[in-house]
Amino acid sequence: MEPKTLFDKVWDAHVVEKIDGGPSVFYIDKHLVHEVTSPQAFSGLEARGLKVLRPENTIATPDHNIPTENQHLTIKDELSRKQVETLTANCEKNNITLYGLNTPHNGIVHVVGPELGHTQPGMTLVCGDSHTSTHGAFGAVAFGIGTSEVEMVLATQCILQPKPKKMLITIDGELQKGVSAKDLTLYVISQLGTGGATGYFVEYAGSAVSSLSMEGRMTVCNMSIEMGARGGMIAPDQTTFDYVEGREFAPKGDEWTKAVAKWKELKTDEGAKFDKEYTFKASDIEPMLTYGTNPGMGIGISGSIPNEKDIEPTELMSFKKSLDYMGFDLGDKMLGKKIDYVFVGSCTNGRIEDLRVFAAAVKGKQKADSVTAWIVPGSKQVEKQAIKEGLVEILEEAGFKMRQPGCSACLAMNDDKVPAGKYSVSTSNRNFEGRQGPGARTLLASPLTAAAAAITGVISDPRELF
Amino acid sequence: MSVDKFITLESSYVPLPVENVDTDQIIPARFLKATSREGFGENLFRDWRYAPDGSENADFVLNKSEYSGQILVGGKNFGSGSSREHAAWAIHDYGFKVVVSSFFADIFQNNALNNGVLPVTVSPEFLNDMFKSVEADKSQKLVVDLEKQTISLNGKSEEFVINPYKKNCLLNGFDDIDFLLNRKEKIEAFEAKN
Numbered sequence: 001m002e003p004k005t006l007f008d009k010v011w012d013a014h015v016v017e018k019i020d021g022g023p024s025v026f027y028i029d030k031h032l033v034h035e036v037t038s039p040q041a042f043s044g045l046e047a048r049g050l051k052v053l054r055p056e057n058t059i060a061t062p063d064h065n066i067p068t069e070n071q072h073l074t075i076k077d078e079l080s081r082k083q084v085e086t087l088t089a090n091c092e093k094n095n096i097t098l099y100g101l102n103t104p105h106n107g108i109v110h111v112v113g114p115e116l117g118h119t120q121p122g123m124t125l126v127c128g129d130s131h132t133s134t135h136g137a138f139g140a141v142a143f144g145i146g147t148s149e150v151e152m153v154l155a156t157q158c159i160l161q162p163k164p165k166k167m168l169i170t171i172d173g174e175l176q177k178g179v180s181a182k183d184l185t186l187y188v189i190s191q192l193g194t195g196g197a198t199g200y201f202v203e204y205a206g207s208a209v210s211s212l213s214m215e216g217r218m219t220v221c222n223m224s225i226e227m228g229a230r231g232g233m234i235a236p237d238q239t240t241f242d243y244v245e246g247r248e249f250a251p252k253g254d255e256w257t258k259a260v261a262k263w264k265e266l267k268t269d270e271g272a273k274f275d276k277e278y279t280f281k282a283s284d285i286e287p288m289l290t291y292g293t294n295p296g297m298g299i300g301i302s303g304s305i306p307n308e309k310d311i312e313p314t315e316l317m318s319f320k321k322s323l324d325y326m327g328f329d330l331g332d333k334m335l336g337k338k339i340d341y342v343f344v345g346s347c348t349n350g351r352i353e354d355l356r357v358f359a360a361a362v363k364g365k366q367k368a369d370s371v372t373a374w375i376v377p378g379s380k381q382v383e384k385q386a387i388k389e390g391l392v393e394i395l396e397e398a399g400f401k402m403r404q405p406g407c408s409a410c411l412a413m414n415d416d417k418v419p420a421g422k423y424s425v426s427t428s429n430r431n432f433e434g435r436q437g438p439g440a441r442t443l444l445a446s447p448l449t450a451a452a453a454a455i456t457g458v459i460s461d462p463r464e465l466f
Numbered sequence: 467m468s469v470d471k472f473i474t475l476e477s478s479y480v481p482l483p484v485e486n487v488d489t490d491q492i493i494p495a496r497f498l499k500a501t502s503r504e505g506f507g508e509n510l511f512r513d514w515r516y517a518p519d520g521s522e523n524a525d526f527v528l529n530k531s532e533y534s535g536q537i538l539v540g541g542k543n544f545g546s547g548s549s550r551e552h553a554a555w556a557i558h559d560y561g562f563k564v565v566v567s568s569f570f571a572d573i574f575q576n577n578a579l580n581n582g583v584l585p586v587t588v589s590p591e592f593l594n595d596m597f598k599s600v601e602a603d604k605s606q607k608l609v610v611d612l613e614k615q616t617i618s619l620n621g622k623s624e625e626f627v628i629n630p631y632k633k634n635c636l637l638n639g640f641d642d643i644d645f646l647l648n649r650k651e652k653i654e655a656f657e658a659k660n
């Protein structure tokens with residue numbers, strides 16, 4: 001039999017029908033739904049007189065629009081409230097499990113899926129959200145879809161998809177002290193660029209990847225989309241099985257044993273072919289920081305913004321436009337630049353491990369007075385765990401307050417907006433113009449680098465501080 | 467929702483020579499609170515089109531009356547970022563039927579096709595010619611022929627690639643859901659087997 005990649009194995013097992021010269025009818029095991037990209041899909045369904053085909057394979061949670069304070073009160077913003085209410089009504093009508101606001105499992109859809117054991121190796125998962133790639137950390141084929149496709153999945157549990165090409169990204173060796181999964185992913189994106197993996201599905205491999213925790217793996221797969229990839233995945237191993245075991249929706253007893261035996265087959269066969277391969281050395285990676293308006297514009301924290309001679313002439317205009325927006329100059333050093341906001345959270349870095357890292361770093365220190373910090377857990381479960389572990393007290397002693405879960409300042413659809421012109425060190429995934437509020441200037445970084453900035457009020461090297 | 471039929475289009479075009487135009491620029495997140503598909507055109511490129519006080523930014527191409535037409539021509543890596551279909555809805559609602567670039571982000575391309583907006587990928591040279599020609603003559607026209615899969619400027623043509631299935635859908639105004647609904651038995655058989 002021809003050797004197959006991990007991606008081939010999962011993909012091929014879900015093809016219902018291959019259409020001549022066209023896409024495949026592709027079966028979806030798990031459909032995740034949130035309030036922003038689903039209302040038009042539900043109304044489309046209704047207009048056709050259809051019901052959701054497999055409500056039992058669908059879960060929903062409001063996350064993008066919700067406030068991160070006083071969640072027990074009605075949502076003040078009328079349009080946000082209407083979207084959240086519409087989601088609730090659509091779920092009720094269609095018998096879909098909803099992890100509603102103020103319930104114990106509410107949170108960012110990509111945090112909730114894995115922590116409840118909905119996300120499992122070998123599955124196909126989609127959501128009307130590009131960071132669905134997060135779930136690939138479990139050896140699943142997971143990717144974001146548009147609202148028309150959400151409607152297709154609701155109606156038929158399938159979408160039409162051409163098979164993407166395959167890319168292998170290997171990172172060998174050991175990450176330096178102070179360098180995390182977030183730095184690894186920002187590094188890879190800075191090397192490949194924002195369109196470097198467009199049209200591909202990525203598999204991450206190598207010792208630096210397999211030694212990551214599940215949280216770290218999710219951070220890496222989460223940002224695959226930032227280099228244009230359809231998704232990213234990592235072969236499941238003992239770390240994966242240990243994470244999944246015992247979670248609410250994970251298989252139990254005999255079913256568990258059977259499932260693990262099957263999941264152990266999910267790896268790329270010797271000799272399997274990729275369309276493109278890249279290899280990086282973990283030891284080359286520093287704590288990373290972005291300085292521009294797309295996630296590919298990243299550098300090691302001790303480095304400088306490129307000079308004119310280092311930029312392709314055709315890209316110079318866009319590059320300068322981006323630096324203008326950021327208020328930076330060609331060749332600027334990043335260390336020592338003043339910052340105003342710190343955001344720790346999002347589906348990239350809003351998990352318990354991220355809060356642990358941040359809390360351990362700021363423990364016994366004090367937040368800089370000039371910094372406004374938003375520490376936002378990714379879900380109610382993360383919040384509960386942080387309280388249980390005493391992280392909240394550590395944060396409070398250091399001058400930080402933990403807010404309530406949600407997407408928050410990652411895309412600023414609620415009140416958590418960075419004001420125009422202000423600098424924000426953010427653990428989220430996008431530094432696009434206006435992403436954190438009109439005119440806001442975002443610098444993407446790891447939770448540890450965010451902690452260093454929050455304590456000093458300027459861009460600081462976490463390796464020298466902690 | 468069925469999509470508009472698309473066969474050929476001859477139109478002047480609007481140049482936007484910026485690379486990496488992401489979905490947060492096409493339609494900023496704060497305008498995603500609607501529960502219907504209509505009306506997004508008003509906020510297309512909102513933060514480039516208008517100053518924070520709501521006044522028009524005279525430098526932005528959509529505010530320059532010399533430029534018009536049903537074709538938007540953007541720089542490399544158009545539509546990167548989120549999966550929000552609102553980006554395609556905004557472009558469609560504003561009145562564009564074709565978006566041209568030398569490189570498109572995947573999900574955006576799918577979303578456009580699902581809404582009857584044709585993404586046309588051209589060579590970097592051809593893209594450059596388009597930007598130059600329209601500077602010289604703002605009423606410069608492009609001809610897009612979906613049947614033949616060609617785009618022409620001043621008698622110079624380039625072929626573009628489109629999946630044959632998607633082409634057929636656009637030419638006939640079919641959509642994917644109808645297609646999938648007709649596969650119900652196959653889908654159920656697949657479920658029974660797995």
Ligand code: SF4
Nearest residue numbers: 131346347407410411
């Ligand atoms: S946290 Fe940010 S990236 Fe993640 S789902 Fe929410 S808005 Fe999207």
